[in-house]
Amino acid sequence: MVMIRRPRRNRQTEAIRNLVQETTLDVNDFILPLFVIEGQNQKVEVASMPGINRFSIDTLQEEVASCVDLGIKAFAPFPSIPDQLKDKYATESHNSEGLYARAIREIKKNFPDVVIFSDVAMDPYSSDGHDGIVENGEILNDETLEVLGKMALAQAQAGADVVAPSDMMDGRVAHLRHVLDENGYQKVGIMSYTAKYASAFYGPFRDALSSAPKKGDKKTYQMNPANSREALLEAELDIAEGADYLMVKPALAYLDIIKSLRENSHLPIAAYNVSGEYAMVKAAAQKGWLDGEKAMLESLLSIKRAGADIILTYFAKEFAELQRR
Ligand SMILES: NCc1[nH]cc(CCC(=O)O)c1CC(=O)O
Numbered sequence: 406m407v408m409i410r411r412p413r414r415n416r417q418t419e420a421i422r423n424l425v426q427e428t429t430l431d432v433n434d435f436i437l438p439l440f441v442i443e444g445q446n447q448k449v450e451v452a453s454m455p456g457i458n459r460f461s462i463d464t465l466q467e468e469v470a471s472c473v474d475l476g477i478k479a480f481a482p483f484p485s486i487p488d489q490l491k492d493k494y495a496t497e498s499h500n501s502e503g504l505y506a507r508a509i510r511e512i513k514k515n516f517p518d519v520v521i522f523s524d525v526a527m528d529p530y531s532s533d534g535h536d537g538i539v540e541n542g543e544i545l546n547d548e549t550l551e552v553l554g555k556m557a558l559a560q561a562q563a564g565a566d567v568v569a570p571s572d573m574m575d576g577r578v579a580h581l582r583h584v585l586d587e588n589g590y591q592k593v594g595i596m597s598y599t600a601k602y603a604s605a606f607y608g609p610f611r612d613a614l615s616s617a618p619k620k621g622d623k624k625t626y627q628m629n630p631a632n633s634r635e636a637l638l639e640a641e642l643d644i645a646e647g648a649d650y651l652m653v654k655p656a657l658a659y660l661d662i663i664k665s666l667r668e669n670s671h672l673p674i675a676a677y678n679v680s681g682e683y684a685m686v687k688a689a690a691q692k693g694w695l696d697g698e699k700a701m702l703e704s705l706l707s708i709k710r711a712g713a714d715i716i717l718t719y720f721a722k723e724f725a726e727l728q729r730r
């Protein structure tokens with residue numbers, strides 16, 4: 406048999422496999438999303454996300470401490486707002502004494518070195534459950550920007566290091582940059598949810614925050630899963646408008662989009678391994694249908710291999726614990 410090329414030579418032993426491994430995961434790759442609720446001494450599991458809890462501000466500090474101990478240094482908190490505080494204009498989103506501002510302040514007070522990526526979008530505070538102001542069934546763009554600007558400013562004032570608009574309104578990166586700069590927050594970064602698709606994989610997140618749209622869907626602002634060139638257009642605009650990071654969301658069904666943004670931009674690329682992607686692995690693992698730990702590692706590796714520099718994932722703590730062992 407004449408065969409001078411035998412790729413299996415490089416797979417013979419674990420040491421060789423490790424040497425030729427092209428992609429590796431590190432705890433520094435991750436941002437851990439956190440869910441915050443009102444109250445004291447609260448830690449309530451999200452039914453559709455086994456292992457993921459909603460924390461009151463006090464227990465949240467213990468959670469952050471244990472993550473920091475494991476080497477996780479970046480967090481993306483999301484607030485669960487009581488229904489009676491929600492309104493059409495998401496007024497609570499820029500309350501400097503509201504749950505979210507208090508949570509950010511408390512984390513930064515106790516852990517000044519962690520990086521807080523704050524969420525800029527109306528849906529957790531909106532009585533309509535939408536990421537924009539709803540008028541006769543329409544999601545208003547420019548009027549929504551005003552609210553997003555106030556929200557981002559309140560978050561920067563509370564101590565957020567990077568604001569992350571997840572709403573998909575046009576022009577919001579430019580508007581947030583302008584508002585932040587005008588108020589002296591030149592150093593606060595913007596992580597744009599550049600290509601955020603209208604996805605079925607956000608279900609468990611909407612359970613966690615009770616933030617599902619009351620009417621209709623998000624297809625007039627979030628992207629059509631069938632489109633990839635459109636992601637490049639969104640990226641072009643976000644770069645021009647001053648984004649510091651570009652994000653693709655969800656991650657696993659959109660690896661081609663991650664790769665394409667990686668190849669077409671010099672900015673760091675983040676990918677959001679969303680709640681439904683987490684829930685799928687957990688549910689199958691609970692049923693004994695697959696090895697949850699291996700499926701987690703393979704999923705995360707695939708996102709990194711596709712070109713993501715940063716992964717927002719509910720698996721971050723589990724990964725860090727696994728690496729510690
Ligand atoms: N601004 C909305 C927002 N921010 C983050 C997520 C989903 C995150 C996840 O599923 O883990 C969503 C859901 C949505 O668009 O309805």
Ligand SMILES: [Mg+2]
Nearest residue numbers: 574575576639
């Ligand atoms: Mg855009």
